[in-house]
Amino acid sequence: MADAPRARRLAKRISQIVASTLEHEVKDPRLAMVTITDARVTADLREATVFYTVYGGEAERAGSAAALASARGVLRTAVGRQTGVRFTPTLEFVPDAVPEGAARLDELLEGARRADAEVATLAVGASYAGEADPYRKPREDDDLDEVPVGDEADGAERDDRADVTVDGDGARSTR
Numbered sequence: 774m775a776d777a778p779r780a781r782r783l784a785k786r787i788s789q790i791v792a793s794t795l796e797h798e799v800k801d802p803r804l805a806m807v808t809i810t811d812a813r814v815t816a817d818l819r820e821a822t823v824f825y826t827v828y829g830g831e832a833e834r835a836g837s838a839a840a841l842a843s844a845r846g847v848l849r850t851a852v853g854r855q856t857g858v859r860f861t862p863t864l865e866f867v868p869d870a871v872p873e874g875a876a877r878l879d880e881l882l883e884g885a886r887r888a889d890a891e892v893a894t895l896a897v898g899a900s901y902a903g904e905a906d907p908y909r910k911p912r913e914d915d916d917l918d919e920v921p922v923g924d925e926a927d928g929a930e931r932d933d934r935a936d937v938t939v940d941g942d943g944a945r946s947t948r
Contacts, residue, residue, distance in 0.1 A: 777816070779818075780816060780818060781814075783814050783858065784811075784812040784814040784821065786855075786856055787821050787823065787862070787864075788809050788810075788811060788812035788823065790852050790855050791809050791812070791848050791851075791852065794851040795809070798847065798851065799847060801843075803836040803837050803839070804840045804841070806827055806829055806833060807840075807841070808825060808826045808828075809823060809824070809825050810826055810871065811823075811869065815862075818860065819863065820862055820863050821852075821862040821863065821864050823865065823866050824869040825837070825867075825868060825869060826868070826869045826871070826872055834868065838866070842866070845864055848864055849861055849864050
């Protein structure tokens, strides 16, 4: 087993070698619009997954996938010559999902912009449903201490020594 930093370095080198070989040595016109975006190597350095993107539609993607499959041997030979590892990893080509994800993210951002613009147009003539400042502020007068609360509002007094209430007639009741 190789360590993770060595596998990352080898993956980076493989992506560079594959991109250079596609550009300079492989003469297939279907590979003209292929871009190598990333490569990943397993921990045992036996298999490499190379990610690519293709500029164009579905027909160009299918043609590029077929061309990469047919050029796999030439590309693996180039990787083996230029890396110098004991076992040349097998190459697997996978279309990269980053462009589709980026397009979806752009669609979502555009939808959010439209929703924000709609809210902004609705807010132009809007007014507050209640007061402009809905938070309560303390009163200036101290009359709140004189207002009876709860049972005391009915004329009953509360005895704080126990849970006993004394009503206006002097009768005691417990709770």
